[in-house]
Amino acid sequence: MTRSLSARSEKPLTRPLHAMSGDERSHPSLGLLWLRSGEPFHRFAWQMLPVALILMVLPAGLAAAAFSARPIEITASARPPALGRRLLVASVMLHPLFLVAIDIHRASLGLSLVLALFLLRGRAVLRQVDWTLIAIFALMFLDLRLVAQQDWVRSLVAEARLDKPRRLYVAGIAISQIIGNVPGAILLAGHSDHWHLIACAVNVGGCGSAVGSLANVIALRMLM
Numbered sequence: 329m330t331r332s333l334s335a336r337s338e339k340p341l342t343r344p345l346h347a348m349s350g351d352e353r354s355h356p357s358l359g360l361l362w363l364r365s366g367e368p369f370h371r372f373a374w375q376m377l378p379v380a381l382i383l384m385v386l387p388a389g390l391a392a393a394a395f396s397a398r399p400i401e402i403t404a405s406a407r408p409p410a411l412g413r414r415l416l417v418a419s420v421m422l423h424p425l426f427l428v429a430i431d432i433h434r435a436s437l438g439l440s441l442v443l444a445l446f447l448l449r450g451r452a453v454l455r456q457v458d459w460t461l462i463a464i465f466a467l468m469f470l471d472l473r474l475v476a477q478q479d480w481v482r483s484l485v486a487e488a489r490l491d492k493p494r495r496l497y498v499a500g501i502a503i504s505q506i507i508g509n510v511p512g513a514i515l516l517a518g519h520s521d522h523w524h525l526i527a528c529a530v531n532v533g534g535c536g537s538a539v540g541s542l543a544n545v546i547a548l549r550m551l552m
Contacts, residue, residue, distance in 0.1 A: 356465055356542075357513030357530055365523040369427050379528050383535065415450045465510075472511050476518030485519045493525055500529025501536070509534040510542050 362372045422442055429438030446454050475481060490496045496516070503512035509530035516526045534541040 356469075357510045358527060360469070360517060361513060361523045361527045363430070364517050364521075369431050375524055376527060379531055383531055387535065412450065415445075415453075418445055418449065468511060469514055472514040473518060476515050481515075482519070490516070490520055493522065496520055496522055496525055497529045500526055501533040504530050504533025504540045505537045506539065508539055508542050 358376070362369065365372060367375070422445060426438040426442060429435060429441075488495060488499060490499055500512055500516055503515065506512075507515075512533060513526055513530040516529075517523065520526060538544045
């Protein structure tokens with residue numbers, strides 16, 4: 329969404345706003361925490377609903393107070409992409425099936441179905457995917473899991489006494505301001521089973537500094 333909106337806006341200052349308003353309800357760390365929780369998707373989504381509603385209302389109120397009601401200026405050269413209705417319908421139908429596949433620990437099967445669909449019907453979409461960004465996310469998950477297993481990291485976590493819920497919550501928010509909410513969630517998930525508390529903390533942390541949300545970092549990269 330951040331990439332799509334930024335490609336059509338003439339004013340680059342609007343892009344970080346898009347990132348702040350969109351990322352906190354659906355970022356990769358929630359997928360990780362969902363898998364770590366062992367909860368069915370519908371139960372995980374229901375438990376995260378109060379946090380999602382709060383983080384939708386507060387940024388909307390802040391945006392209404394901080395920005396004028398002037399419409400976003402669209403570049404003259406930006407044309408809306410052609411809508412592939414069949415591909416859209418197929419994608420919408422595959423989405424719940426993909427979630428079910430993950431729920432029953434058959435993520436590779438779900439991924440294969442999605443890739444097969446787009447290879448057959450939507451190769452142009454695959455060509456527009458930012459594969460570099462996806463690779464960065466994948467490496468981030470692998471690297472930070474290895475970092476979390478280091479003895480010196482375990483010592484720091486033990487000294488911080490993150491077994492206490494309040495300390496864990498504050499740590500999640502604070503770490504997000506330094507390394508981002510997705511890396512923060514990966515790091516904390518390696519040392520605590522309180523997935524719901526970590527999810528709340530990194531969601532709140534993502535609304536802080538520009539570094540707090542990876543979507544903001546992506547938007548800033550587009551401005552440079």
